[in-house]
Amino acid sequence: MQVIAKSRPVASPPKAAGHLVRDGAGLVLILAAGAAGYWLFPDNLALLTRVIAIALLVLSLDLLVGYCGVASLGQATLFGAGAYAAGMACLRGVTEPMTLIAIGAVAGACAGLVMGTIMLRAHGLAQLVLSIAIVQLAHEAANKASAYTGGSDGLAGFSPSPLFGTFEFDLWGRTAYLFGLGLLVLVFIALKFVVASPFGVLCRGIKEDPVRIRSMGAFVFPVLLKMFVISGAVAGMGGALAAISTQVVGLDSVSFELSANSLVMLVLGGLGSLYGALIGTVIFMGFEHVVSAINPFHWMTMVGALLIAVVLVAPGGLGGLVSRLRPRLRGRNGEQP
């Protein structure tokens, strides 16, 4: 291509140093929050591990809803696939925790492949209805296949071996929590690369204008299906973590309620932001835990009030609110045209 209008020296493609610093700071914050949870709430580590497992589920949902614009209320299908696969493998003698996480990821990815193949045939409301149908079918299948899943009693009686052959999964949940935190950080880093890659950019372009993306030479279906598989792997790891930490897998892990709650957490934190997914999960589950202890009968009312307040005050979620406030706190940097 010819040089046409050189008004200033042309630099090489921009450096990503600013992004690296910001993402590094974000990771430090996640680790600091994780360490604070470990030291400040030693009696609630089981709950915090559950928060991490659900955070993985919400991150996986964000990949589909926030980055690709795929409507889904059936994400627990992928979470449950990972949880049941890890539980069943553990019952059959595969007890090494890292292997169980890998099994959960593969099961979730396979479930994502199937779910994506079905859901991507439709759009909008029809897609949403399909996702609900899929999670209900998966729930019913898990209930009926009680010989394998334990049905309504749940899958129990398995225990993973010590992590790296050394660290036992103790009664206080310390090992499970630290294991979960490490897993979350690794997954988060990997997802940062995914969403910043040309593939991730393509997904965001599809969300905004799929027709335009097609006319630019990209094939939309395989791109979205690939994201479904990645999302399934992440959700599956969350399910496997939940199975390892609680050593029981119930029907609630593949329920419509969990799917809907995960979407609420994502909306609360902010769509299309990995940080938003984490913030939404922590706020929702923390709020739920505290409020349900204060008022066991009407806590859902308060959760509903919180949601209404967030949607009205910060339509982009709490993560979006932070992004909106940041320029005001810094002052305008002159980049605006």
Added chain:
Amino acid sequence: MPAESLEIRELSAGYGPTVVLENVSFTVPAGGRLSILGRNGMGKTTLLSSLMGLTKRYGGEIRLDGTDVASLKSCDRAMRGLGLVPQTRDIFRSLTVEENLFAGLKNRPRSAIAEAYEMFPRLHERRRNLGWQLSGGEQQMLSTARTILGRPSVLLLDEPLEGLAPVICDELMAALTRLASTGEMTILLVEQRIESALDFADAVLILERGRIVWQGTSEALRSDQDLVEQYIGVGSLH
């Protein structure tokens, strides 16, 4: 991808049951430039959209270097060598300039976006800005650069100067003229600014109600004020 010839034979296309283009036929040689003129609503944008596979085709052939691509989907046509810069620009508003350019790379390496910055240095200054933060001229530069990065053999430009300030128009047309002079792309330009369109291309065709009513050289049209007034509706050309 080197420039390819474009041959349209008896193309009829439209939207749903409405036929907009009827039996349109013309040829542009490899590396050639053609300006398409006509009043509003005469089918110019529909013609480019039809070449890209974005409308319903009722008949006809679209041949790229002799190969009929009319039955291909829009993404396959883009991979085959057609590239459209739409009138609406269609930049991704939530992506940065740089991310918009990444989206247009097809299978080329990331480093190729330096070519876009060479062509439009303004985009380099704006590379971290989101699409919605750009001015109209910058959006047009971005849309054009994004399409060109995919190295189409045939570039379709739909009213690139619409709504732009004269100084930006000049800058953009200078960039396009120099790009065209390399002969790396066959270029079809739909444009309402007749002077710019005639300066850009040697060959011109005029569309009237979905049909070609005149084809010839820019010079021939420039010298026939009656023709210009009849089909394009402007009083005079300078």
